[in-house]
Amino acid sequence: MLNKIRDKFGDKGxxxxxxxxxxELPIEGESVDYVFANMFLHHxxxxxxxxxx
Numbered sequence: 114m115l116n117k118i119r120d121k122f123g124d125k126g127x128x129x130x131x132x133x134x135x136x137e138l139p140i141e142g143e144s145v146d147y148v149f150a151n152m153f154l155h156h157x158x159x160x161x162x163x164x165x166x
Contacts, residue, residue: 115130115131115132118130135153135156135157
């Protein structure tokens, strides 16, 4: 899916795609303006664990 996003939006210059585990996202704190996550909660072992947010 990341490759599809890169193919579609890669030339926009202001979009960066990264993959990682929900519990250990590869981003610095307060460095993201917008995040879109779709269809991933069924892959998380404890989606109601608010300590991960």
